[in-house]
Ligand code: IPM
């Protein structure tokens with residue numbers, strides 16, 4: 001074994017630990033098969049810790065996480081904690097403080113998985129959304145004036161820096177060049193209304209495009225793009241967009257690829273560390289029931305292997321996931337899979353073992 005990766009594991013809340021267990025099971029199996037060395041470092045963060053002693057994301061943990069090769073996150077979100085606290089103080093703080101400025105979300109329909117889109121199949125649904133992950137409406141800029149009076153004002157500003165926009169767009173062009181599809185990059189914005197923000201994105205997009213003459217580019221307004229993703233998903237290869245639009249369109253992406261049980265994403269700092277997660281949230285009502293689909297978490301591990309350059313491991317994991325979807329799972333939804341959470345993990349492991 002040449003290198004030993006330091007991987008942080010944050011199981012998080014509710015069903016997070018259950019799916020993380022299956023992700024680790026798959027990681028262990030594929031690493032053994034491919035000779036990938038790793039050390040797991042577990043961090044207890046989330047609603048339970050917050051309720052117990054007020055801990056959210058301490059500085060020393062943040063420092064340790066910044067030194068990891070990669071981070072594997074289950075889910076953050078607890079039914080007994082008011083919305084906004086854990087999300088902002090843990091998940092968004094991780095993205096911001098570690099400067100994980102790319103949120104990479106593949107939208108791929110695998111054979112055997114149902115999509116709600118009529119007459120569309122795996123050959124039609126295969127694109128990647130690159131969402132800016134540290135700025136925009138998520139930057140937390142704004143405030144109240146005369147709060148809770150009849151004259152109340154609420155301001156929520158969208159922050160877009162030239163540097164932030166450019167590095168995201170550049171990453172998208174690079175990604176598009178290296179992706180084995182149409183070399184077609186769509187910028188998603190709202191130029192007809194957001195005269196400043198979308199104008200900056202549009203100008204930077206056109207400037208950076210000059211460095212990538214082989215990439216075919218297109219601009220779409222976000223509302224129209226939401227429609228086209230449903231109507232003609234096959235027209236998309238790579239989409240680049242801001243934080244808020246990216247959040248919304250990737251939920252549409254998740255449902256057309258079979259739902260939150262399969263959708264995974266990477267929060268990436270190309271010059272630093274990266275954090276991989278199933279994007280479905282903590283699904284509190286299924287906690288401890290062995291019903292939730294772990295394939296999104298296993299796909300997050302697959303993306304992590306790809307990011308680390310462990311291409312054989314990534315490939316074997318992908319084949320195993322596809323096999324389970326094609327041959328075994330009845331349905332993608334929690335409780336309807338025909339197997340429990342841990343059995344789905346076992347199936348993935350058996351395909352990894354049997355891979356020739
Ligand atoms: C996501 C989630 C988060 C986001 C929430 C939990 C803060 O919806 O990762 O897409 O809005 O980014």
Ligand code: MN
Pocket residue numbers: 247248251
């Ligand atoms: Mn979201």
